Amino acid sequence: MTQPANHTALRAQGLWFAYREQEWVLKDISLSVPQGTVTIIMGPSGTGKTTLLKLLAGILAPTRGHVEILNQTIHREAQRRQCYLVGYVPQQLGLVRNLTAVDNVLMGSLGRCGHGKVLLGLFPREEIEQAEAALELMGIGHKRSEKVFELSGGERQRVAIARTLLQKPRVVVADEFVSDLDMALALEILGRIRRAAEQEQITFVMSMHRHGLAREFAESVMTLNNGEILPGFPPSASLETLSAGTTP
């Protein structure tokens, strides 16, 4: 709230959310994320991290409160209009397994594409070039024509990020998406994200359970617990989690 508006990429104010009436998953969550930074949300599983991220990405509508990205209120019904504001990478990545890597990346351009040739699978040349460039940036340009089910876990993560990069949103919300990777790979992918954040001034908000990675990569860390959010790491961070997160 104290920062100038043009430096705040994402602001959530008084978010309440319940899947069933009166069973609050999130209670009065407010947070603010500066532009071009990486923010990590931690917290025990089942505490509502995924729900919070879906609210921030406009996939769920809050019961009360609102989310603003670059001073524009995010509306669930306006995803197509607001796709340049926020992109979302779910935990299981949400890739279409039967399509090739480059086709999956091209999904990122759908918000800008019409319905003519695209429905026949013919994307504009410049979108294809950018999709290939995004795959190159992620280091898997040579896998462009392989179908997603043929790719390894790490390669799929990169395809998912490349898709979001092609979407060119100002904020990327990603849910535990490096959790299944070994440490070296997680470090590499987060490094690429960090560079994208700095170079393109993209803001990343991610959930994560590895403390080591969070320490290494996040400008700010928040902890969600019992539906409420606090700045910093979880107070009861167990040694086990800490060591699991820092082992190379």
Place this chain on the structure above:
Amino acid sequence: MKRTSLVTTIVALLLVVVLGQLGFFDGARIMRGLRNLGILASDMLPPDIGVLPVAGHALWETVQMSFAGTLLGFIASLPLSILGTRNLFPPLLSGIARFVAAGIRTIPVLLWAIIFVILVGLGPLAGTLGLAAYTVGYLAKIYADLFEGTDPEIIEAVGSTGASKLHLVRFVFLPEGANAILTQLLFMLEYNIRGASILGFVGAGGLGFIMQVYLQTLEYQRLATVLLLILAVVLAMDGVSAWLRKRFLLSTQT
């Protein structure tokens, strides 16, 4: 566990009662039936291959009818199934689409054939339209259920890129469902080949007409040839399905 065994007991009891009412425990009748089966089988042997030219022609017509009917029905079922996908369209619209599909499905294929015989006259055109109609009702329901089962994370992820509903259908629902779409289509083609072979009973073209003639004139050896031809086609279809599945379907094993 308790509940499962209670349900099993009730179903078993129901089955016994129903079988009794249907005459399954009438020993003399069943024995007579078995004897007649022996007689019928011996009357069918050896099959009379003299009817092959006639039956072959009718078979070709049957295959044409099933091929055209299945594909026409398939094409028409896609938009209907998409409209019936509840996670894509509001309940009223998807409800109407599903109701239409259920209505079409309620009418058995033989009745559809009769309706089209009335509408367009005797012959394979009526049969083809009848098969197409039934196929629409069946596939629209199967595909709508299939699309609804698409992994919500993929819909959320691609939806958040700003994709429209049409984009989602083209780039998520169809490719994700491709395996099941093809499998069901092949099943329907197989089903329609068997179905098409009796449509001639009501004058809607194909093998059915000559089957009916051979049945009524008690020419069981000729009937046997026709049945063998149908068996051959169904087996051939099995082979083609297996090949197509192997060729296209291994792809989504993750």
